[in-house]
Amino acid sequence: MRTRKHMLHPQGQYQPAGLPRRLAAIFYDSLLSIALMIVVTLFYQQAILRLIYGSEKLQAMAESGNLDIDPLLSTLLLFSLFGFFAKFWTHNGQTLGMQVWGVRVQNADGSAIDLWQALLRFLIAIISWLALGLGFWWSLWDKQKRTWHDRYSETRTVQLPKNIHKK
Numbered sequence: 043m044r045t046r047k048h049m050l051h052p053q054g055q056y057q058p059a060g061l062p063r064r065l066a067a068i069f070y071d072s073l074l075s076i077a078l079m080i081v082v083t084l085f086y087q088q089a090i091l092r093l094i095y096g097s098e099k100l101q102a103m104a105e106s107g108n109l110d111i112d113p114l115l116s117t118l119l120l121f122s123l124f125g126f127f128a129k130f131w132t133h134n135g136q137t138l139g140m141q142v143w144g145v146r147v148q149n150a151d152g153s154a155i156d157l158w159q160a161l162l163r164f165l166i167a168i169i170s171w172l173a174l175g176l177g178f179w180w181s182l183w184d185k186q187k188r189t190w191h192d193r194y195s196e197t198r199t200v201q202l203p204k205n206i207h208k209k
Contacts, residue, residue: 047153050135050146056200058187059145061178063201070139075123082122086115128160144202147192159195166191 087109091100103109130137135146135154147163149155155163170177170190177190184193192199 047149047151048133049153050148052202053152056146056202058181059199059201060187061181063143063145064178064181064189064199067137067139067143067145070142071127071137074138075126078122078126079119082118083115086118124161124164127164128157131155131160131163132157144204145199146202147197147199149196150198155195155197159197162195163191163197166194 087100091109095103100109127137130140131147132154135148140146147155149159166177167189170180181187181189181192186198189199191197
């Protein structure tokens with residue numbers, strides 16, 4: 043079964059986004075990601091755990107440090123972050139930070155990336171950060187300014203012109 047490609051607008055041949063612009067968008071998105079993780083954590087601890095254990099037991103668990111490492115919460119946070127990025131990348135090619143800085147992720151033909159590409163981008167970007175940012179710095183040497191997650195997901199991160207970006 044062949045899926046129909048969702049073409050992003052505006053269309054055109056755009057220059058690869060440079061590292062400073064990418065890092066600015068990442069900084070903006072990191073603030074949104076922190077806010078998302080706070081909301082998910084509060085919901086998990088105050089709604090779900092409170093229903094399971096009750097207020098007094100939950101308070102005792104928190105004071106004893108039993109809530110410090112919670113694999114279920116870590117999994118929920120990882121899935122929430124992936125959902126945040128995947129939603130934006132697969133629909134309009136831009137997270138909120140990318141919109142502010144006029145950066146877009148897309149396929150070479152200008153179409154939106156699919157969920158598999160979003161997953162690859164997300165996981166490889168994590169590896170890039172764990173390698174002290176080497177996957178991002180890679181764009182300084184790559185002829186097409188691609189990062190590791192651009193390369194492995196077969197996507198392009200482009201800079202939209204200011205006059206088009208504001209429309």
